Amino acid sequence: MAGCLNSMKENCRSIPRVLLGACLAVACVFLTPDFVAGEDAVIVATGKGRITKKGEILDFTGKQLVIRTPDGNQLPIPAKRVIDIKTTLAPQHLAADRLFEEHRFQEALDAYRLAQQNDSRIWMRRQILSRQVSCLQALGQHARACETFLLVVQSDPSTQFYDAIPLAWQTVEPSSTLRQRAGGWLQDREFPAARLLAASWVLPTEYRNQAIFVLKELRSNEDQRVAHLATAQLWRTQVATASLTEVHRWNDEVGRISSGLGQGFYFPVGKAYFQHQRYEEAALALMRIPILGHQDRQLTSESLLLAAAALEKVERPDCAHRLYREILTAYGDTASANLARVRLNEQQTQDGGS
Template sequence: MITKLIVLHKLRSIASIFVVFTTVHAVGRMPATAADRVFLRTPSGLGESRVVGNVEEFTGDQLVLRHPSGRQQTFKSDRVLRVESDRSAPHQLARASFHRHRYQESLEEYSKALRIEKRKWVQRQQLAKITWCYRNLGQFEQASASFLALYRSDTTTQHFSAIPLVWGGRPPDVAVERRAATLLADAKQPAGQLIGASWLLTTAKRPEALQMLRSLTNATDARIIFLAEAQTWRTQLATLTDADVIRMQTRVEAMPQAIRGGPYFLLGTAQALRGQPARAALAFLRIPINFPEDRTLAAQALLATGSELETINRPGEARGLYREIIVDYADTPMAATAQGRFAARSPSNADNATSDKNSSDKRNTEKKKH
């Protein structure tokens, strides 16, 4: 299973290169048409159909389409596979930069696109991408503001996975801690309270953060309930039993697919701590495969996967993942650690270590003779 996931991850990486190529070459030559193209899953779930018209609204709950005849039709959002629609030049440039991981450039272009875009449903898509740009640039305060603007516009949003929560890493700096405390105190924004509690969990305000996370299990949004519960696991990892870890996995698999990224990281961490390296590697690998937008978490997960693969004596595959971090995640803090591990485990170092051991054994033998 681990080998299959590694192969799948490599195929996804190749596919992402193709997406970059096609996106870059499409910039500036999008045909100007008045109609949107909506691709729907057929009732059988085995195929797709297409309808054409003007998308008037698209939320996490439904898509509203106005046909050329003037007739209005509504579709459940879970039937919508994709929507092809005209985008402004800044939007197209932003998308190309995003796929190239040039987040500052992408942020600037998406911000331009947002200012000129009139369609609310497209604005929400842009806000989601802006949030991911801020997250991948490490700008928490701005990420929280853009996400909450998105959530206020559509509480059923399909982009809830963009919520900037903490799943590992260092405590926040003073400015971020101050902003998190403000969010924690705002009872009108449960999504903001979840963000604030997440960032305060490693600070002196941990008791208040934990209390808030427990109270959010009564929220009206099931995604907030699931993620609030998962955030509490961060304080329990060292004391979990095997039975606890099994229950944790059951809870993760009960969550909506889109929000499982961070919880999978905690599950993998718990399994690693319980001496279950193969299971931990599987949990970690799901993150870069299924949740690549969160580059920092994906790089952390690949690094953790490498450690677990080494534990089960699969050093070659571990080195392959370290190499991938060095090349594809050079913009993340994990690249330096991966570089050190890759160099330390190179065949030449292994040969040198073997040679040193043989020389040492030979010297010891000579000493015994004398």
């Protein structure tokens, strides 16, 4: 994949790196912890470079990190100045991270829940909860993923983990549970994140008109993250009708508004370029999703599949072949894997007959 798309990666490097996400807060009942961390270190940006602050991290939200220094003082640090943190992870947390990397998502989810119970640090338990959102999404448990993410936002409205929001970027029929939950969330004017998630998931249902109305309202929400995501969700409804000029505008806009919000923005852009038979632009937009990383494996694999189809259209079958192989290797548990396998077999048949 990398060999064919070096130029695409060069273009992607111009997108700002997402800052370290703030850890997520949630009120929950938990067991007596059996893990106590050691000294923490926080790498902080300054006007002249960076410095390291050591002590005990007391809290870490989207607005600030608070650390107790060795002399007992509590030092607040704006979250935007936090470059990195160094801390000790509980054994269960390390095990969960390993399982997640191995794509053993149910086991990872169970391990993260155990880690959450056994880690005494509230700010770390918030972070662990965010990983549970990713596990649930990978397992296709979208209703529970949404509910968990909404706990995150309730506990820390300023959270920088908005890139984990489990929005629908593909046309997927929601489960009956999610449809039921979404019906209530659409009406909750006090909770924009819930309305955004609900509208996203019910777009392909009989609630489509209501969802579009809600998304148009949310475009002017005071929380710019909600406003930007609502804008991009509306693009999903315009893929088949947007002019090429509009699609160019979307593509330009993504670089300005998507930082810290995930890469789902690029999916409607790529699909719209494909619709206009602008296949190179389509492949470039779609490849940004796996290159830059996205929480949703189904979306990532479908992006690779559509990018491969675009590359075939511009007579780059070798590159397309590598993308199909990438899907089978890294995303073999997704729906796109079967389609990739079929296309590879078709390519081999064509090559054998030529």
